[in-house]
Amino acid sequence: MSSLANPSSAAARGFWRLVWKEVRQYRAVVLTLLGTGLLLQALFLVFQFGSLPVLLVAGVFPVMCGLAIAGTAFAGEHDNATYFGLRALPATRRDILVAKLAVAAGAALLVFALLWLMVFVFGEQVIGPHEYVADRSESGEWVLSSLAMVAEVLVYGALVSLIERNALVAVVKTITLLFIVRLISFVVAYVGVGAWVGFSPQFHSAGEASDAVFVGSYLLRVVFLAAGIALMLRAAQRWYVGERLAIWPGLQRWQEDAPPRTYTAAETAPGIWRRLSWLQVRYFGWIGLAILGAALAVFLWERSAALEDMVSSRRQIIRPEWSIALAMLASVLIGGLTFRAAHARKQLLAQLGVPPGQVWLTQLLLPVAICVLLVALFAVVFPAVMSEVNWSDGFFWGFAVFLLSFFTWGQLCSQQTRSTLPALAWSGLAAGLVGFAYYGLYLLSFDSPHWQRWGAAALTAYPLLESFLRSPSWLAGTGSQVWRWIGIRTTVFTLLAAGLLWKFETEIPYISDEQIGLAQNDGVRPDTSRFEEILAIASQLNDRRRETDRRVRSAHPNVDVMSNELRREIDVAWFAACRQYLERLLELPYENVGVQYLFVRDSTQAIDYGLVAGARNQCMWFMRVALGQVIDAGDIELAERIIRKELFLLDPALIARWAWLPENDSERIRRLIRYVESDIDPQQATVWYRSGLYELSIPTQPSHRYSSSPLLWLRDLITVPRENRALRQRAFELPQAVRDYKQAIESGIAFYRLYVDSEFAEDSAGRSLARDHYECGRYVPYVCTQRFVPVQLAAIAWLRDHPGETFESLDQLVPDYLANIPLDPYTAEPVILERDLRVPLYPESIWSDGASPTSSLFLFSPGGIGVEMLRNLAYEYRRKANTPEVKPEFAWTYMNPGYEFRILNFTSYATAPRYIPPEDYRRRIFPIEVEGFGPPSATNSTESTSEESP
Amino acid sequence: MNQVIEFHDVCKRFGRQIVLDHVSFNVPAGNVFALLGENGAGKTTSIKSMLGLCTPESGTIRVLGLDPHRDGTEIRHRVGFVPEQPQMYSWMKVEEIGWFAAGFYAEGFFDQFIRRVEAFHVPRGQKIENLSKGMRSKVALALALSHDPELLILDEPTSGLDPLVRREFLESMVDRAATGKTVLLASHQINEVERVADYVAILREGKLAVVDRLEDLKERLAQLLITVRESFVPLPDLNGQVIHSFRRGRQWQALVADLTPPQLEALRTHEYVEAIESRRPSLEEIFIGYLGPSAAALPTEPHPSEEMQP
Numbered sequence A: 001m002s003s004l005a006n007p008s009s010a011a012a013r014g015f016w017r018l019v020w021k022e023v024r025q026y027r028a029v030v031l032t033l034l035g036t037g038l039l040l041q042a043l044f045l046v047f048q049f050g051s052l053p054v055l056l057v058a059g060v061f062p063v064m065c066g067l068a069i070a071g072t073a074f075a076g077e078h079d080n081a082t083y084f085g086l087r088a089l090p091a092t093r094r095d096i097l098v099a100k101l102a103v104a105a106g107a108a109l110l111v112f113a114l115l116w117l118m119v120f121v122f123g124e125q126v127i128g129p130h131e132y133v134a135d136r137s138e139s140g141e142w143v144l145s146s147l148a149m150v151a152e153v154l155v156y157g158a159l160v161s162l163i164e165r166n167a168l169v170a171v172v173k174t175i176t177l178l179f180i181v182r183l184i185s186f187v188v189a190y191v192g193v194g195a196w197v198g199f200s201p202q203f204h205s206a207g208e209a210s211d212a213v214f215v216g217s218y219l220l221r222v223v224f225l226a227a228g229i230a231l232m233l234r235a236a237q238r239w240y241v242g243e244r245l246a247i248w249p250g251l252q253r254w255q256e257d258a259p260p261r262t263y264t265a266a267e268t269a270p271g272i273w274r275r276l277s278w279l280q281v282r283y284f285g286w287i288g289l290a291i292l293g294a295a296l297a298v299f300l301w302e303r304s305a306a307l308e309d310m311v312s313s314r315r316q317i318i319r320p321e322w323s324i325a326l327a328m329l330a331s332v333l334i335g336g337l338t339f340r341a342a343h344a345r346k347q348l349l350a351q352l353g354v355p356p357g358q359v360w361l362t363q364l365l366l367p368v369a370i371c372v373l374l375v376a377l378f379a380v381v382f383p384a385v386m387s388e389v390n391w392s393d394g395f396f397w398g399f400a401v402f403l404l405s406f407f408t409w410g411q412l413c414s415q416q417t418r419s420t421l422p423a424l425a426w427s428g429l430a431a432g433l434v435g436f437a438y439y440g441l442y443l444l445s446f447d448s449p450h451w452q453r454w455g456a457a458a459l460t461a462y463p464l465l466e467s468f469l470r471s472p473s474w475l476a477g478t479g480s481q482v483w484r485w486i487g488i489r490t491t492v493f494t495l496l497a498a499g500l501l502w503k504f505e506t507e508i509p510y511i512s513d514e515q516i517g518l519a520q521n522d523g524v525r526p527d528t529s530r531f532e533e534i535l536a537i538a539s540q541l542n543d544r545r546r547e548t549d550r551r552v553r554s555a556h557p558n559v560d561v562m563s564n565e566l567r568r569e570i571d572v573a574w575f576a577a578c579r580q581y582l583e584r585l586l587e588l589p590y591e592n593v594g595v596q597y598l599f600v601r602d603s604t605q606a607i608d609y610g611l612v613a614g615a616r617n618q619c620m621w622f623m624r625v626a627l628g629q630v631i632d633a634g635d636i637e638l639a640e641r642i643i644r645k646e647l648f649l650l651d652p653a654l655i656a657r658w659a660w661l662p663e664n665d666s667e668r669i670r671r672l673i674r675y676v677e678s679d680i681d682p683q684q685a686t687v688w689y690r691s692g693l694y695e696l697s698i699p700t701q702p703s704h705r706y707s708s709s710p711l712l713w714l715r716d717l718i719t720v721p722r723e724n725r726a727l728r729q730r731a732f733e734l735p736q737a738v739r740d741y742k743q744a745i746e747s748g749i750a751f752y753r754l755y756v757d758s759e760f761a762e763d764s765a766g767r768s769l770a771r772d773h774y775e776c777g778r779y780v781p782y783v784c785t786q787r788f789v790p791v792q793l794a795a796i797a798w799l800r801d802h803p804g805e806t807f808e809s810l811d812q813l814v815p816d817y818l819a820n821i822p823l824d825p826y827t828a829e830p831v832i833l834e835r836d837l838r839v840p841l842y843p844e845s846i847w848s849d850g851a852s853p854t855s856s857l858f859l860f861s862p863g864g865i866g867v868e869m870l871r872n873l874a875y876e877y878r879r880k881a882n883t884p885e886v887k888p889e890f891a892w893t894y895m896n897p898g899y900e901f902r903i904l905n906f907t908s909y910a911t912a913p914r915y916i917p918p919e920d921y922r923r924r925i926f927p928i929e930v931e932g933f934g935p936p937s938a939t940n941s942t943e944s945t946s947e948e949s950p
Numbered sequence B: 001m002n003q004v005i006e007f008h009d010v011c012k013r014f015g016r017q018i019v020l021d022h023v024s025f026n027v028p029a030g031n032v033f034a035l036l037g038e039n040g041a042g043k044t045t046s047i048k049s050m051l052g053l054c055t056p057e058s059g060t061i062r063v064l065g066l067d068p069h070r071d072g073t074e075i076r077h078r079v080g081f082v083p084e085q086p087q088m089y090s091w092m093k094v095e096e097i098g099w100f101a102a103g104f105y106a107e108g109f110f111d112q113f114i115r116r117v118e119a120f121h122v123p124r125g126q127k128i129e130n131l132s133k134g135m136r137s138k139v140a141l142a143l144a145l146s147h148d149p150e151l152l153i154l155d156e157p158t159s160g161l162d163p164l165v166r167r168e169f170l171e172s173m174v175d176r177a178a179t180g181k182t183v184l185l186a187s188h189q190i191n192e193v194e195r196v197a198d199y200v201a202i203l204r205e206g207k208l209a210v211v212d213r214l215e216d217l218k219e220r221l222a223q224l225l226i227t228v229r230e231s232f233v234p235l236p237d238l239n240g241q242v243i244h245s246f247r248r249g250r251q252w253q254a255l256v257a258d259l260t261p262p263q264l265e266a267l268r269t270h271e272y273v274e275a276i277e278s279r280r281p282s283l284e285e286i287f288i289g290y291l292g293p294s295a296a297a298l299p300t301e302p303h304p305s306e307e308m309q310p
Helices: A007-046 A051-073 A075-079 A083-088 A093-122 A141-163 A167-199 A206-240 A249-257 A272-303 A320-337 A346-352 A356-380 A393-416 A420-444 A449-476 A481-507 A513-520 A528-555 A564-587 A595-601 A603-608 A617-632 A636-644 A652-659 A666-679 A682-690 A710-717 A725-746 A774-801 A921-925 A938-948 B043-051 B068-078 B094-102 B109-119 B133-145 B163-178 B190-196 B214-220 B261-268 B283-291
Strands: A752-757 A832-835 A866-870 B003-014 B017-028 B032-037 B058-063 B079-082 B151-155 B182-186 B199-204 B207-213 B221-228 B242-248 B251-257 B273-279
Touching (some): A051 A075, A051 A093, A141 A206, A320 A356, A320 A420, A346 A449, A666 A774, B017 B182, B043 B058, B043 B151, B058 B068, B199 B283, B207 B214, B221 B261, B261 B273
Parallel strands (some): A752 A866, B032 B199
Antiparallel strands (some): B221 B251
């Protein structure tokens, strides 16, 4: 042995040199992630973006760090051509593996520690001390979830990295593996628990089932992790001797028998089309296969009859927004990788004299096909899954063009950037700019939808043209100064356009005061300067809310997890403040504060005055609850005064609640009808419509889309915190509520529905209207709602005066209860009344054309007539394939036989206080004995009462 | 003689491709051993197997008396290795990579390394990515030699080196062998190998074509230039000793093994033979002879001479 060589003394030193090497290699990655994370964290904390972004950064960045290092640690040695050199060192397999994993874990934990330290030290103002504790019911779940995810990415990243020979592919496959593991864990636990509960439902509560699903899925993840560790150790053994781990030996043999990967020039020359295409297929094939596999999984999941009858928690996995985001991400990635396979072979292709256009076209064909496949998958598979999304034709094609634009810009970036990661980064940046440009097009196109279409086409086609024209210089490997400037100009142009659009959006009012006055038909609106006064009150109110929050929290310093009761205490204090605010508004010296005026005047002011106008749903909801308390307290005078301020006419449910109060008589209601009618003269209502300002198509209250369906409540069952058993018990009542509601429907109670025909898509000047116009979408529902309010009130008054009867048409209400039947703003025809409708109870059902949203069934507060705008009544309603076809009748209704008021979306569900009516509430709200309508029978009353208790 | 490397019936395949097909040879200590073969013949796989970086399907390998599969790390401690394309971390500086590698060896490695790179005139503060191919080869050589290994394994060692350094380096290999160290060379530079190699092994398509002391091989083989009377006359029968032959017009060139003087005399008196020349073959001729198409497969029609080139 050599005198210099002394392995035993050098072993430990060698290990630390390996660690040093890894640290040096990934220093930039870690510092970048850490710097970005801290910067974002600081921004979010200083500007108080709320808890979610802060938690997201602290939770996700360590995972990204672990993924970036572990996922590339081994495959990167192949990429950098250092694999053989590293192994040629006298370093043991264990040393290499441990050094790489230790650096990955250390870096991830460093990022984790610093980001969470920042949250702990500075985040109290934004998040509050109770939220980052280890409690799944709170956002503090992020801490443990983040740690678990870090462990998973370290193990799975290292495993995949040990098998793969391309770092990028390894990272993508690691992410895929993570999703697959989570999906499988959840599905297996879900199906298992479903079977367990299904066989003996009488012994289990929804809470237990929910617990079991969560515990089961977590345990399965642990099992997968253990298996991953074992596989990783085995893979490290194989990696060390230059072989891949064969998880499936048959597949490995098949791969080994496949044609060789590298080709000489002589081999490549003949059949260049075929060979170029083959290169692309080899490079992109796995992406296409992954997409197909995912689509198949979604398809099977959707069609899974076994899961259908269980609680529909699948929507928390296959959320439409996730699918959309994933499709966009895939589009950016595919675009950003389009020319990746060609860069390495560019020189060879140039030597072979392959025409640039041919290379360009070949590079594009398969990625384009994959993008088209993505779009087609959305057309075929996802609309059925995403039943809550409004997949109107325009939306779908818009989305398709959006995806293709991402792709075309990505391929341009890919062509002009030689390395993969910068190409992907540029691709992502381009996608952001494209998205912004589309938003600009969207805003600018209110005059003509064609403008938007042509703009979108240009935005999609331009990068294709530029990359085609750049092909010769790209293939020759020569940069073109001209094109570089054009590229810069493109970027500058995009930024400039985005800036202009932003300016347009923020500074130019969409609707003039005169037009608004015309729309409101009173010609007199309050002086806008007075709104500052209201805004000041609103600000005080907001401050008070924060003070309340702080006071309650400081009074309970030892409470880590804010209990429902504590939250309720805060909310009660807040409601009290809201009521004071309402009363102060009444003190303002002018009538009719003009909520709608504020709301539609322009978007910026609508946001600024959000507290006043109720543009923010949460604030509006608090106000409504406060008004509800006023009403339930029997303070009719105050309620009427508030309503006359026009503040809350937007909500038919509150109007109805007010109208059903026993203290109200028909005359009082008539008075209110007259007041409302005087404000929205239905005979003049077409004037503003014909002014061409508004295009009417958005369904009412789109923000409720996800929370409105009772069966979607069931989804929330599975996400109710396991610690909060009382809340879970309440959640468990919901299926019973659905059954009761179904029974009520089938018992023949009359349901009325008012609707307008939004299919009318031309104004009186014959111009076609863009239906999805944003501003009008915000405004019109409230106009429609307001027009329906008199009808609703009139119906209530009529029913009071005609006990035991139901009216067949609105004509019966005119003129005693209603001066005129309001006009449909789409058609200028009277609004339509239907009755005796059946209500679909299955939100996962689809329409016959497969693209329309399913029904949303409101169980609103007691009484009232629903308001809805339907897009197309010709759709045939049908249930899923494995259930019998039902009658092609369907309807939406807000008519509610007496269920209590609840906030249904998940985020607010956990914290929302229940509206608890007085003891004799049910008796009081249905004072009229009408057969088939109105007050429930004695049996129903008993059931309803039992349902109220949590 | 003490064997530094022992290959016995070694087989290795990648998928369906057989890379090493029952290969057996020994490398005696204190010699320069040349491993020759065309691309894909199995040279690098053999070297990887020696270093424990690749596991053969069957057969046994001993390097410095150790089993590479079990004692790979120990072998790599005692062996210096220069790969065909030096693979180093491009972001490291020259002295950093020396420091990095020194962690795996005993004290003194780094000083030796610095001395060597300075002798090679490689700037020690330069990053690897900024070095030329030749400079990188020098760094790789310095890394391989700095712990004074008992066995030096070189895969195309002079690739990228300038002629002066190449000559100096090759001579140093002979000096190493003279001090009892062993050098294993895998190279395409036949002329250089010929100058320094004591032993030669030629691999062809995974099989060992020949392994012998170079001098013995040259003694045993003869390069014949036979002029026949007519161009259609086939090569006279040489009792199956022809390793490789081809015809150019009326002249046959043949590499013949173990040709005895009586056999040569008989050939001279053959009725179709007009003249015959016999000489010691060069290593290149031996290499081409063993790697070229077999005599039995030769076409009868005259072929352009360039088609016979390796």
